[in-house]
Amino acid sequence: MNKPLVVAIVGFGKSATRYHLPYLIYRGNVQVKYVVNIQPEPQREAPYKELGIQFVDSLDPILADDEVQLLTLCTPPATHFPLAKQVLNAGKNVMVEKPFSETAAQTEELLQLAKEKQLVAMPFQNRRFDSDYLTLKKVLERGYVGEPLELESHFDKYRPDNAVHQGKPRDGSFYGLGIHMLDQVIAVFGRPQSVGYDIRAIQNPESTVDDYYEASLYYDRFKAIVKTSPLVAAPYPRFILHGTRGSYIKYDIDQQENDLKLGMSPITTGFGQDSPDQFGVVKYHNPSGDWITKQIPSEQGDYGRVYDSLFNTILKGAPKLVSDEETLLDIEILEKGVSQPSPSVVRFG
Incomplete structure (x- = not known):
């Protein structure tokens, strides 16, 4: 053993x-x-x-x-x-x-x-094991939408707060949430050619800490947008994916955090699972020319899998879940975004 x-x-x-x-x-x-x-x-x-x-x-x-x-x-x-x-x-x-x-x-x-x-x-990077992200990867791997052309990723909320918040970039939303969203894109699509930024405090312009960001990662034909706003009362989908053969739309974030807030244990039956009305929907053109619309059952998320990966890396010599190149690129994209006034565009190719 x-x-x-x-x-x-x-x-x-x-x-x-x-x-x-x-x-x-x-x-x-x-x-x-x-x-x-x-x-x-x-x-x-x-x-x-x-x-x-x-x-x-x-x-x-x-x-x-x-x-x-x-x-x-x-x-x-x-x-x-x-x-x-x-x-x-x-x-x-x-x-x-x-x-x-x-x-x-x-x-x-x-x-x-x-x-x-x-x-x-x-x-x-526990959000590599979000159920919504794992399901998005399944949709891409199965080729439902054909060649992906655009991905929109949202972590939005409605939390009005017009107080002045002082701090450094590390204390803002881009460093706090953007790091996860960027990492999810980079883990699948790799290094972008350039990144466009819009990072700011929208609730009180006197704040030195951002509460809103939109970053657009540009590849050859593909573009990924990651976005968070604190003033979204009617939520966007969590993921919007368009490709050459179809589209995939998924509402609602991973349920693990919600269940943990309720005091549920990860070993409880049904923990972190979407109900069928929360499943994403794909609409695609099949090889026969027919339009198909169907739900994609959500994969099971599990943040503990980060530790499973470290067990294999430290004790068995397996590659790291998050490579050094990905770790460095994640921070480079964050740092470049906050080191100049928004909006801006930086080349990473």
């Missing part, structure tokens, strides 16, 4: 308790040995302690523990680069919540350091 991957979670906020620990406490191939929580919270910690997880208030005991193979950083974005560097220098593998770092230079430094020490450094 294979030994599990021994993990420490650094941070005990929403990221750790919603996107990581619920999936790990039931996974036989991963053992969470530690959680770092700077300010002890006995009541919140108690259920995890009952599972044998140790709570500590610093990295020191973890970095000194030879059993620990991977540290996951669920800490504020400003800490990602220095903490990841500290972990790698201590001889441990590291996974970093989004964004992996603030700049391409920091990203290159971390990836190079990991190579030199024969370790793994990777971002937590």
Whole structure:
């Protein structure tokens, strides 16, 4: 029987308790040995302690523990680069919540350091395992729409807030949500030739933190648009895909987060699953010249599969789920977008 991957979670906020620990406490191939929580919270910690997880208030005991193979950083974005560097220098593998770092230079430094020490450094791109995204990939792989020509991807909401928000680009929506949407496109379509940007604060122009973005990734014949707005009362589809033979439309985001908010466990029957009225619909022209319209049942999402991939990478030498080239490109596109006034266009070919 294979030994599990021994993990420490650094941070005990929403990221750790919603996107990581619920999936790990039931996974036989991963053992969470530690959680770092700077300010002890006995009541919140108690259920995890009952599972044998140790709570500590610093990295020191973890970095000194030879059993620990991977540290996951669920800490504020400003800490990602220095903490990841500290972990790698201590001889441990590291996974970093989004964004992996603030700049391409920091990203290159971390990836190079990991190579030199024969370790793994990777971002937590859990949305590669969203059900809606996995279903989109299935539609593309089966060729329903023919050659893809345009993809529109939305993470919209309606949350009015006209307060002034001050911060750095890492604190805005583009770094916070755009990183996932860009990564989904890049994982399927690769490096774009150019990217057009519209990044701004639409609710209060005095804010220095963006709450709206639209990025258009241009390829040869194909174009992908990723967009988030905080003032969308009537939602767009999650995905709109057009191709030479047809179109695919999918409303509603992946249900995992909604179910986790309700207190459901990932091992509960029906967890994270769409109901049939939430399935996407494809309309395409078949080889006989007939128009076919049908629902595409949603694939099962599972954010824990990121850890399955790391188990295979760290313990079995498999390629990383998110390659170094993809990690660097994701951050390059973010950084280029916020480093100049919008609207703008940057070549990446």
